[in-house]
Amino acid sequence: SQEPAFGNRGMTLEEDINDTNEHYLVMNKAVIHKKPTPVQIVKVDYPKRSAATIKEAYFKQASTTDYNGIYKGKYIDFEAKETKNKTSFPLSNLHDHQVKHMKQVNEHGGISFLIVRFSLLNETFLLPSMKLFSYWESQYNGGRKSIPYSDIKEAGHLIPFKFQAKVDYLDVLDQLYF
Amino acid sequence: SQEPAFGNRGMTLEEDINDTNEHYLVMNKAVIHKKPTPVQIVKVDYPKRSAATIKEAYFKQASTTDYNGIYKGKYIDFEAKETKNKTSFPLSNLHDHQVKHMKQVNEHGGISFLIVRFSLLNETFLLPSMKLFSYWESQYNGGRKSIPYSDIKEAGHLIPFKFQAKVDYLDVLDQLYF
């Protein structure tokens, strides 16, 4: 169950997920890693007797999602986002190629989803990508540009907070897919 | 079959694999991507009216392998290396945590391997990670610090060069695992 009363304050969703993945790895439950932040490197110095220093670089848009790996023989792929919005999740947090990537993953037999944290409510949900797609498409057909909190509560799954697995999303996957 | 006679000159192994993966994606055969180069970002400028500029950063050692994704429902994970050595592949090209990662992938039901290109011979091999592990361990027990070319030719699988799939490793995986 979600326990907002202890721990976790000031930790970003990314930090919590990285800790969780580290715990899964140590417990030999799953092998899931965050991909490095994509960076376009423009200028590098190679000083004598010390490490190469990147002197000019820019953040690039990711071509896929942030996390992937393997769990119980299945390919796992997800994006994680937190919002300070209390009433909805703005779709502008995602990019078209990320959503396209999730569709490709599903087509090839993988499991893809979104983890959304409403920071101010201290609630974190897993939203299967199939549920995301209809909201994603309808925004281009005059639909709303965000997913209401109430819809995520309904179509998504509250991810339990555990002491060792702060975002215990495998617990939700077990209920949904295994 | 390998056709050193056309194309491909001056392309790095990484470029060839990226092209191959792009072809697989377009053909809807597999969803496999290279992970971004891991970078430790130290200093970022946020100029008004233009993109954030990374002013100081360092290359970090990768904690996993370079490529992963999904093919026919299976989790795929590999590292790619090229060497100018003609007689052996030096194990110093790999790191301990990369090999450990490959073991974890296998344990969880994924397929992991090494792609090795002998640049000067213009030959590229797929070596299943199970074959790699024994060489990896024996280097710590007085064994040699490299894998002989002849052993890779024997234990590995020549990856065919195709016009559209310059490093057609799925062709080898089909023979080995599907």
Ligand SMILES: [Mg+2]
């Ligand atoms: Mg992200």
Ligand SMILES: [Mg+2]
């Ligand atoms: Mg590498």
